[in-house]
Amino acid sequence: MNERVDFKVEKGLAGVYVDTTAIADVDGERGRLSYRGYDVADLVGLDYDAVVWLVLFGELPDHDQRRWLGGLLRERGTLSAYEIALIEQLPADTHPMAALQALVPVSDTPLAALADPYALGADALTGLLLIAKLPALLAAQHQRHSGRPIALAQRYEAYHDNFIANFLGEAPTPQQRAILDITQILQMEHSFNAGTFTCRVVASTLASLKSSVAAGYGALSGPLHGGADEAALAMAQAIGAPERAEAFVADQLAAKQKIMGMGHREYRTVDPRAKILKPLAAQLCAGTPHENLFRILESVESAFRAAMLRSGKDLWANVDFYKGAVYTALGIEPRYFTALFAMARTVGYVAHFLETRLDNKLVRPRALYNGPAPRTPAQEAAS
Secondary structure (H helix, E strand, O other): OOOOOOOOOOHHHOOOOOOOOOOEEEEOOOOEEEEOOEEHHHHOOOOHHHHHHHHHHOOOOOHHHHHHHHHHHHHOOOOOHHHHHHHHHOOOOOOHHHHHHHHHHHOOOOOOOOOOOOOOOHHHHHHHHHHHHHHHHHHHHHHHHOOOOOOOOOOOOOHHHHHHHHHHOOOOOHHHHHHHHHHHHHOOOOOOOHHHHHHHHHHHOOOOHHHHHHHHHHHHOOOOOOOHHHHHHHHHHHHOOHHHHHHHHHHHHHOOOOOOOEOOOOOOOOOHHHHHHHHHHHHHHOOOOOHHHHHHHHHHHHHHHHHHHHOOOOOOEOHHHHHHHHHHHHOOOHHHHHHHHHHHHHHHHHHHHHHHOOOOOOOOOOOOOOOOOOOOHHHHHHO
16 A cells, blocks of 8 residues: 555645636635626626627627627527437437537537638637537427427527527517526636536647537536536425425435535635526516425525524525526426536636647646555465
8 A cells, every 4th residue: 555645635626726727716715706807797797798708718809709709609500410410319318418418529510611800710719619509409409309390590699599499499588588698607607617627637638629528518417516406406396395495404414415506615605606696586486386496495595504504604505506496487497407507618618628728738637546555466366
């Protein structure tokens, strides 16, 4: 066994700085999140396209850049016959996250006929084409899973208007688009989370952008990462009524079970994204059949916080906790929650991929060996 004691192993890389980034700042002590220096609370009031450009390229776009980006996202937000054939070859009940992992590396992102007026480069253009295509990929998978023929159209100017129309099969309302814009901006980027770090590790091998993004999706699919929103909703549905929340929380804590969506690895105070999303969920669910769902979530958070405060801890709901209520009220099925998260977070993944290319170094950490001491088969036989 390795006897060296001069190394400290940090499981999960907790508190370990592995690189620098200029994309997002997660200030866990103060409960702040900023993209390129702008507080996320200020960015949710901007158009989605503008925040995409900011995260990718470092500055808010001017009028011409906005118009060019909006045109690209709209005009390239369709699927080729080749991509539709790929979707039709997947089992109809393929989970959307598995579908994204399968489809994105082989998606059709031709650069030959694409102008590059701002000298963004091939990787950035590939990333933009992928971002443009994701709403159609998810809508097509949903149409197939719902038993509908795949039929996609780009009838609207706004990115999320076209998604809503193709995914839900109905004309989008200004409220739906505004809420989806806000929710997706809040999920667009979050520094070196598990999915983004996975993307950066794969990118460091000089793998392609699409392969790196697909790797990030694999990490995001886990219930301790992007899957927490679906898990929190399932929990609330199982509880069934707000008055049962306190007993549920007590039972879970007594059994040392995790309550999905409560607390956050980074934030020591309220998740700044949850500050925005919770009142949005309350507004969206009020007076609808989903109001009971929101009340259950609110009661779980209240009971959990009270229990934690009694033990000297100050923990709050994170962004995933109320997100399921927002998506549900918009008409999005739970199995697509994490995939919508992926649709937004792809912007961050592409930004990080581009950042690694500025000064690439292969990620190759060491592991402190703690297995058996050196031995031979002969020694084993003799014993």
